[in-house]
Amino acid sequence: MRRTRQTTLGLIAVIAALGLTACGSDDDEPAAANGGGTTAAATAGGDGVAQAKAAVAQAERTTGVEFPQPDEAFDPGTGKVAVISCGQAGLNCKQGSDDVRTAAAAMGWKASPVFDGEFAPAKQAGYVQQALREGYDAIVLVSIDANSIKAALDAAAAKDVPVACVMCANKDFPGVIDVTSGGVADGTAIADWIAADSDGKAKLLAYDDKSFPIVAERLAAMKARLGEVCPDCTVEDASIPTTDLSKPGPPTWTAALAKYPAGKLGYVMAPYDPFAIPFTKTAEQRSRTDLKIGGYDASPDFVALIAAGNGPAKVTTAAPFPYASWGAMDQVARVKAGKQPWESTKLPVALVTAKNAAEFDEGFFSPDDFDYEALFKRLWGKS
Template sequence: MKIFSPLRLAACGLLLTLAACSDPAAAPAGSTAPNDSGTDTSAATAAVTAAKAPQTTWTGPTTPVTPPAGRRIVAITCGSQGYGCVQGARGVAAAGQVVGWDVSIVDGKGDPSVWNAAVTQAVTDRADGIVLAAINPALVQDGLAKAKAAGVPVVVQFIPELPGAKVDAHVTTDHLAGGKTLADWVIADSGGQAKVLLLEEPAFPELVRRNDGIRAQLQASCPGCTIVSTTKFSIGTMVQQLPGLVTTALQSHPEITHILAPFDSSGTFAAQGIRQAARKVALVSGEGDPDGLTRLRKGEQAADLATVPAWAGWAAVDQLARLFTGAAVQPHVLPQRLFTADNVPAEQGSWRGDLDYAAQFSKLWGK
């Protein structure tokens, strides 16, 4: 999805901060001392610097496994609107080629009834394994019950482990830590005086958890920061509704300095709302989609917390291989990296990670 026209805002694009438009990680020495709000932003600035650095530590499994050949896998996406879940499924297909598996991708169309039907159909078609890309297991319990009865393992991407419906393995990021990172950037960028509009998509637990991390860090570390408004929306209707919701919030709260969108596709429509309101605010979002990083390059967005959704596909294949062979499943926490205008990759597209995860997995699989 693309922004339909560029933002025509002067000077610092969408950025409006109380400490000018410079990157907080590059702030001059002494600029993070306690201010009138009583907030010492030095810890937040240090955290931002670390989050922006290359993430080169391998956090995946270290024990080799030999994937059995000839397995049939069905990867079900949350829908076609979410870049992350689509790329997560495509990562399953790419890794499947390496190990000789037949991978089918099903568009979940953003509809829990379609998700459940797709899981049930995969079991009926005698799939050997199922991958759910950003689909809450609690919303496909009927299908999961059929998969369990048939002995078909299920791996979930991006969703944290939750009480209730159980699956065989998870591949995800540390969403609470990601929320803390975003909050630290806002704290440092605003000099500890941010007035925040927080956008919420409550249907996705990982997004809820990230926003929980944002709230907790702002409350704990920034007495001068305030979430002045929250706006709920749905991924299924954000194209039509989110720009207007953001415009209304900005008109109702002229004090807003920062908008936090939960994922980059939603950031596209938040940016439209900012443009319609003719305001200068700092737009922040997550996941590192091509559109989000493009906005960073153009000065139309202030920060983006990126992950590598295709990496989750390779990790899911590794977990399925271990489930098929009876080996212990090894947890895999996907890396995250914070990007701003000064460290965003020059090449177009999404962040591909700072190490060759495909080579790491291929070595583990003896390929």
């Protein structure tokens, strides 16, 4: 991977400060991943597991990966872009925002200082309104739920100010162009790994965090894929409040460990890596060697636990945040220049396992054989 990233635990404290709550399931036994219905894979014998194993091999690749990209060069001209971060205490939000500013400079645009949304929709909406008052030509959001700031974004659309969002799940939200994996690739890759690793017989506990729409997209994709390739796999749905991140355990997880003694579960999927880290450490402290724990977003601390290879931490996904940030800048300038946006909602992700974890110390998917900066500079006439 091309660039070094700094690990931060600030995401844990800031997400916890959101104060959102959710409740877990009370069912004692996991429900079928496909809702109990028959799938094509259910009649295919072991073919589903074979398909999953082949898919895992593909998802673990860190070179030779195809990225959706624009193919039409254009003159971006000059302009001002407002960069609004979901929260600068989060590694992905901070680095994604910094990358947007770098892309803007390469394009010849002037970027605002990063507006820190502090994981608070009211603050994020206020920055959108500020950008409109101050005459910015475009807005780039970084990992922000558009529906939570709808009125402000409606105002941007009314003024024909283009808006793009880095690594978001704002499906069909008018006026916002997502540059993202969308969550589907992430959830699908995790499902393939679970099916392959369990040889088609996983008992899985999967957590949602309702404060981030992309988590729900990942869960839906994971369960849909399991229904195809692993009809004998079972999934227990659960939710965990973000406030748990600031508490030992966390409490919802320690309750689950009591509910499911050794032998009742094999696999646990956290909503993202900042939860997967304490899940793993608590499981280790309680000698729960029967569990295999996964997450999303390739937080460097969790990747290090996977690389060690001797504990419950087994899998996560890495998203191409750097490419998404440059792509978002391209999209808003392209629209401002009267061009059509390109399809940017199905960016690839990489599956991170012990096999390739050493390649993800920076925490993002940025293949060494894909020079996205050179690509965009060429399209902008800046090479």
